Amino acid sequence: MGFFKDMAAMFKKRELLFISSSKEAEDIYTFIFEKHSDLTWQAGQYGLFSITHRKVKNPTKPFSIASAPSENVIRLTMRIGDHPSEFKKAMLELKQGMTIKMSGSVGAFSMQDNSPSLLIAGGIGITPIRSIVKQIESEGSQSGQPIHLLYLDSGQSFPYKEELDSISSRTAIQVTYLSSREDLNQEIDQFASQYKDSGKYFVAGPKAMVESITDYLQKNGIPKGNIKKDAFFGY
Ligand SMILES: Cc1cc2nc3c(=O)[nH]c(=O)nc-3n(C[C@H](O)[C@H](O)[C@H](O)COP(=O)(O)OP(=O)(O)OC[C@H]3O[C@@H](n4cnc5c(N)ncnc54)[C@H](O)[C@@H]3O)c2cc1C
Known part of the structure; x- marks a missing residue:
């Protein structure tokens, strides 16, 4: 999406009606x-x-x-976590029928599946x-190119694991669960040596982690243009 389309989307605010909440894993809702x-x-x-039901x-x-x-x-x-921000306390208070506001959607972290892709x-x-692999599951892969998801969680709680396993069993998407950076780097090296410059890399997570994985990719010769990042600040 272009800058102007993103700006226009940001100005449009809409109310979203809350339906339900659930706990996915320790500290994840x-x-x-x-x-x-x-x-x-x-x-x-x-x-x-935006929270709107209270200040x-x-x-x-x-x-x-x-x-x-x-x-x-x-x-x-x-x-x-155990000491939630006011924003997250307010999220936990939501009950059926209450609303929050949303503007967007925006952002360029989307995937065309016309290249071998490594999702990290x-x-x-x-x-x-999750959104990307669910969409691929529903549309089917158009190109048949390999898609490999590397899921790094040092706490090994892996929210959405069951669902990802089920998607993986019904599609060509391969999922590998990892708990250390060394194992992640090994998997990256393997993919990079197999697909060389034709591979595309999609890295999402807390900002510091995304920056360090991107550094690793670039130091290992992956062109900047083959890497898309989604860095969450606030962690
Ligand atoms: C493009 C993008 C996408 C993102 N997507 C996600 C996503 O899908 N999921 C997600 O979880 N995050 C996502 N984030 C990050 C998200 O926007 C927040 O920055 C992040 O969740 C931290 O918010 P917070 O309210 O916990 O922290 P902050 O308000 O920044 O506070 C940081 C920490 O300080 C402490 N703290 C703050 N206020 C209080 C208080 N009143 N009392 C006690 N302790 C307090 C808490 O420990 C808190 O965790 C995304 C960010 C970006 C940029």
């Missing part, structure tokens, strides 16, 4: 909202979400839309990648 029929996005994009400090934050456009809901998945999710960075 999912919130489901109704999707308006005129709301569209590309798998991998994010929105700006909170920093009421608006960016979150990836973890659902695919083919699903009929807006799904947000976020890390909420660092922890909560699984959110845009």
Whole structure:
């Protein structure tokens, strides 16, 4: 999406009706909202979400839309620890019938599946990648190019693991779960040596992790143009 399209999307605010929430794993919660029929996005994009039911400090934050456009809901998945921010406390208060506001969708973290692709999710960075693989599952891969997801979670809780395993069993998407950077680097090396310059890399997660994985890719000769990043600041 271009800059002007993103700007226009940012100005359009809409109310989202809260449907339900659930705990995905320790410290990880999912919130489901109704999707308006005129709301569209590309798998991998994010929105700006605002708390409106009470006053909170920093009421608006960016979150990836973890659902695919083919699903009929807006799904947000976020890390909420023992000392949540006011924003996240307010998210946990949501009850059926309450609303939040959303503007967007925006962002360029989307995937064309016309090249061998390595998706790298660092922890909560699984959110845009879940959307991408769900969309591929529903549309089918057009090109038949290999798609490999490397999912790094040092805590090994791997939110969405069951669902990803099930997608992997029904599609050509390969999923590997990893708990150390050394193992991740090994997998990256293997993919890079197999696909050389034709491989595309999609890295999502906390900013520091995305930067260090991107550095590793570039130091290993992957051209900058073959890497797309989705860096979550705030972690
Ligand atoms: C493009 C993009 C996509 C993103 N997608 C996601 C996503 O899908 N999922 C996701 O989880 N994040 C995502 N993020 C990050 C998200 O926007 C937040 O920055 C992040 O979740 C941290 O928000 P917070 O409210 O916990 O932290 P902040 O308000 O930044 O606070 C940081 C930490 O300080 C402490 N703190 C803050 N306020 C209080 C308080 N009142 N009392 C006690 N302790 C406090 C808490 O420990 C908190 O974790 C994304 C970011 C970007 C840029």
